[in-house]
Amino acid sequence: MLYREELLKLNHGISDYVEQVVRKNMANQKPHVVGMYNLLEEHGKEKLSELCRKCAERNLYGIDYLKAYLEDEDPEEETTDSQEELTLTGLPDQTEVDRSMETYERLAQGGGF
């Protein structure tokens, strides 16, 4: 795919992001790759690079996440009325689901969790 080839040439951050998106969406990569190419055309390499970096840091791969960060500087910002946690009993804590980026890095270095 020509669009993908063009994106892969841009820089390390963008090409890593493209590779992840393609790997995660093997059977449905076209809308993501074409969408990223359109972002490049409309907003330039610097902006695309910044969006890819922000999304990759949060493990968010796909054109819809890039667009979310394009439209909103901080789409993760929570509204005040939803700060309180739901009171559901017998559930694991969010910390058991979450894993910080450092732990991934440690594992990538061969350290394990």
Place this chain on the structure above:
Amino acid sequence: MDGMLKKLRLPRIREVYDQRIDQAAEEDWGYRKFLKHLLQEEVTNRHQNRLERRKNRAGFPFEKTLNQFEFNFRPKLKKRVFQTYTEPRFVTEGKDLILIGSPGTGKTHLSVGIGLAQIKNDFKVLFKNVQSLAGELKGAERKDEKDELHKELTKVDLLIMDEFGYLPLKEELGPFLYELIAGRYEEKSTIITSNKSLNEWGKTLRDNSLAQALIDRLIHHGEVYYLEGDSYRMKGKQDLLAKNEESSDTDNVR
């Protein structure tokens, strides 16, 4: 013959009838066996084409079966239990499934595997990334467009919503999701994958009562799994590192 078979829309028979005539002569088939053979091939071919169309329409990000899932890497998940979700009754009884875990723990793989199996069971399946759904909803400006999207998502036998909670949703998506789940409740099956524990869903939907109501419906006939353990992607990387180390050791021996 070709023209008539084309008119009658019998492409498989049109493709093979010449060979089958020769085969029938060689193997001394009777008229009944010959006709049954041709019709059977047409029926099988149509069935396979229908499954292929359904698979394409489902919009899976990749094709991986449940058998390809490394259950030994997730000892708490029992393959036998997950295989029950590939049975037709998972859909006919309108059951739901919630898979929760950090990125790379295999949630999407499991959901795709179940989805593919249910297509083989002749059900209509749709795979949607929640963020992509948010984009579609935003793009549907007119009410009839939103209704159309709602209808499409409500009528499929199995709806898989992937990556719920990766980003908090815009206010309008919460009520849309609730209506969707309520519309499918006890009738159709839904699988949701998320990196957020259930008690965090209020933050994702920006509305605790809505999240509570949504979870109530989902878990009434559903099950929740927390996938723990190392990330598959990291495991892949580790395997690669180990392989590289191994080959460099071998190189050193040489």
